[in-house]
Amino acid sequence: MKIGILTSGGDCPGLNAVIRGAVLTGDTVYESEFVGFVDGWRGVESGEVIPLPRRKVRGIGRTGGTILGTSRWNPFHGGADGAAAVARSMEETEVDALIAIGGDGTLFTAHRLAQRGIPIVGVPKTVDNDLDATDYTFGFNTAVEIATESLDRLRTTGDSHHRCMVAEVMGRSAGWIALHSGMASGAHVICIPEFPLSIQEICDFVTARMRRQPRRSPLVVVAEGFTPSDASESFSDYELDEFGRPVLGGVAQKLAPIIEERTGIESRATVLGHIQRGGAPTAYDRILATRFGMAAVQLVHAGAFGRMVSLRGTSVVDVPLSDAIDSVKTVPRERWDEVRRLFG
Template sequence: MKIGILTSGGDCPGLNAVIRGAVRKGDKTYEDEFIGFLDGWRGVIEDEIMPIPRRKVQGLSRLGGTILGSSRSNPFHDDGDGAALVKRTLEAHDIDAIIAIGGDGTLYTANRLFQAGVPVVGVPKTVDNDLDATDYTFGFNTAVEIATESLDRLRITGESHHRCMVAEVMGRSVGWIALHSGMAAGAHVICIPEFPLSIDEICEYVQATWDRKRAPLVVVAEGFTPKDAPEGLIDYDVDEFGRPRFGGIAQTLAPIIEQRTGIETRATVLGHIQRGGEPTGFDRVLATRFGMAVVDLLHRGGLGRMVALRGTDIVDVPLTEAIDNPKRVPLERWEEAADLFG
């Protein structure tokens, strides 16, 4: 087969390992040929491609980023018939099928294309771990390890200064990174979008920790809003220099906690360091296995499906599963974490 491959959406450690896994498996077992589309769907639409011979994937499993580039382009964006655009490019290069590596948006697009007759399979990607179709995907483990290491450092400096430290980690709509890294670092309160605490509750945990003569560590997912947020707290306006008025939820909580508890409080936003860089061994193995398995899936005729992890097995599920079921932190995991607060 001649297989096109693309990486789409936000950066995620392990993308290159997926590409390598697919190319190595296809090359060895099926004598497949691989073509990369540049910058996700943009490369498909604008017909920008590069061949990926085996030699090109040497040493790639440990490399962060993606050699194919990424973007948030989408064949259905501006045009009535995205599928036609895609088919034209496939035909022009005799490409038999596409492997689309991306998050829920990308997989939604992949499914729409599949419905319209485009031969496509998927590999799920989400740093945030918000896809219910798979136990984990690559990237999440790396993000948790980077966040944990940073929280360890903040905790130590908090203790020396007798300060409360508020750390913001990734997670727009789900709190998985906050939950895992916070639990790993022994945070005294974790704020996630799924179960919003009030500012009062946060301050109570902070105070309880302080009363035991410990420096409180508060971990907050970027998408968290306290349930009693006063109006105007979150404000997406920019000033005359284009700067956002709202510097993030950590920057917002810190002065409020300081004011209410009297404890000196500092905010840190971990930001993009969580998603760049070398994948952990865990993510490299998972990504490599995904890449190998998706080529098998293709040769088994599994169009319209994607690979997924269940326990320690790689399985496959319909692309629609990636879209229908966001994975939120369930109540029992939240209660488990909350047992360690304060």
């Protein structure tokens, strides 16, 4: 059996470990052959593949990014008959089944393809941890560790200068990275899209922290998708990207000067940006990604098309690809109430 793998959407630490896990398992257990489609769906459409023999994946589990390249392409783009295009490509490349590694968009595409008879399974990927179909995916753990290490660093500068440090982390529609890195670094305020604080509440926390003895620098962690509940005009003009989503780097730089003006406490913005999603994955993400890759190959060989791998508790299970659709996993009320107790 010849299996084609593709990685699609934003890069994420662990993609290469998925590829390695799949290839090693396929080679050892099933004697499958593997190829990788170059740059996600774009490579599927154009039929551009690279062979993936066992030796090609040696050592890549410890590396960031994806050796296959990625893009934001989509075979149904512009109303195209995506399934026909994919089927044609598979025939040309003699690929019998597909493993698609990607986020909600990719998994939705995979679902549509499976419905049209394409033999495909999915591996969920989201740095933001916003997919309800799995407890966690790889990449999130790495992002939280990097963000936390950076927040620990910002704190010492804040304390030395008696400044309020405002740090922006990833998270457009879900505040998981802000919640976790904020808890881990002992942030005094955490701003997430799900439970928007008002500017006044934020300033009140900042002021309260600064007044308490021993004096400590207020540390504010804000998810990139956060908008204050009493959003002033400054927040109405987010620069938007091609998908109409706020551009990374907007919110902390808007928030810091407002905090400084209202509280009189010198404030500085830092945008962690792309360093959160690059580089070597943590051991946690390497393991999860490896297990996902191994399980995906088993799904293929079991003929369980239209399904995706998923983590539930400590077990890797499989669920329908449709579970990944229309189900953004946001921070629930109880986790917000929990973290609120640590503020101030």
